[in-house]
Amino acid sequence: MSFRNYKDKIDEGDTVILYLSNNLYAIDVRPEIKSKKGDLVENVFQTPFGALKVRNLIGTEYGSKVELSKGWGHVLQPTPELWSLTLPHRTQIIYTPDISMILLQLDLVPGSVVIEAGTGSGSLTHALIRRVRPHGHVFTFDFHEHRANVARKEFEEHGLSDFVTAQHRDVLEEGFGENLKGKADAVFLDLPSPWIGVPHVLDALKAKGGRFCSFSPCIEQVQRTCLALERQGFQELTTMEVLQSELKVTRRTVPVRDLSFLKHKSSESPVEEKPSSETSYVVGAWPTSTPGHTGYLTVATLPPVFARKKTQETEQNNQCADIDPSGNGSAMAVEETG
Incomplete structure (x- = not known):
């Protein structure tokens, strides 16, 4: 294949x-x-x-x-890049500029176990497979049964079925399944409500921690996802957008005025002087139009279990220190010192 x-x-x-x-x-x-x-x-x-x-x-x-x-x-x-440009679209797909950033932010290496939801047209899935093979595995889910079946058949035809498992499942309601609890190094969500799936991500990532990434077109989705990540103990939250801008390299000819006449005091004003020669330069020019909005990538890190416990204990101690044992809180302390 x-x-x-x-x-x-x-x-x-x-x-x-x-x-x-x-x-x-x-x-x-x-x-x-x-x-x-x-x-x-x-x-x-x-x-x-x-x-x-x-x-x-x-x-x-x-x-x-x-x-x-x-x-x-x-x-x-x-290649995954060429396939993204030619594949039959079953959904809106993620293209190479975003895919490259996703692979980088998820810290994937050969041998990694990564979960993806949803599969869609399989554009990102092909890139994930190439990154984690030959000993890693991709578990990809889609809530639409027909899309999941078509993707599964496509992976088989491409000879990639050894490295990917495509399933029909609503992960927001059902999670990723008991067999994936504590098994994933990274999770990627391309769903309308990724914040609902954050608790399931917590269950799926390994005890040593892992990386999370979601793709959302609206900033309101990003806000709700970040709040859910913070509540579940994720750290290093970052949101970014990848906009590709290409410089166009061209050759431009610039007129050059001969100013040697200025050496003579009796010279007339150079305002009416015409350019006496031309010089050609190779220049890089910015595009005349700015690329439009694609989507926001939100990434976060889940620390190891022992670090999560320490963080929770620290937060609890800080909360207890701010509350007076009598239950009156800081207001009573102010009255006593007054």
Whole structure:
């Protein structure tokens, strides 16, 4: 399978990315497909540059040039980044700029166990699998049964089923299940009400602690999630938004005025002088438009169990110190010292 390992040549059953003049297409390499009537017909992929007989891709080297009926293109091996740009959308997906920050903030390494809810179109899931394999595992949940089943089938077709378990489950109501209590190194939530799932996150993270991240489009969701995290003992709460801005490198020609005449006292005012030459520079220019809002990433750390107990004891001691044993509190102390 093309997603499982890097390889030199295309085999039947692989998924390849066809690159055509800044356009990307995902193709399943199968010589024949079923027509609308249910009959097996030759698999011919139509593009703006003509037809591609998919059968001819078998045995072709990845990265090579392929002929179309009206032009040519290149076949590339799929990566999570390329898949995010070509996958069939079942929901709104998370793109590479946010995905890269999520992977960084969750502190994932090969061998990590990570929980994701919800699965959606599987864009982030593919990136999580690549980060934790070969000894780690991804447990991904979606409350929509059809989406969960389609994602499970997709992971099997891509040869990734050994590294991921896709389940249909409403984690906000039911949690992540008894088998995942105290098993996860990190949890990611992409849900409408992530604050409801925070107690379940606490149960799922290991005794040594772990990392949490949620993706929310609205700041009100972020506020409620942060309050829930604080109540459950999470620390180092941070909220950020990843906005990608690209500098455009161009060559600009600048007119240059010859000011040598200023050396002579009798020179006239240079106001009417015209540029006598031009100089070309390579410059980087900011984009004329600012990228719009994507979503807020809220990340937090759950400390180890022993550290959580110390924090709770400290807070309780501070609260007791502020309360007078007689029950009158600080008001009575003020009266006595008066």
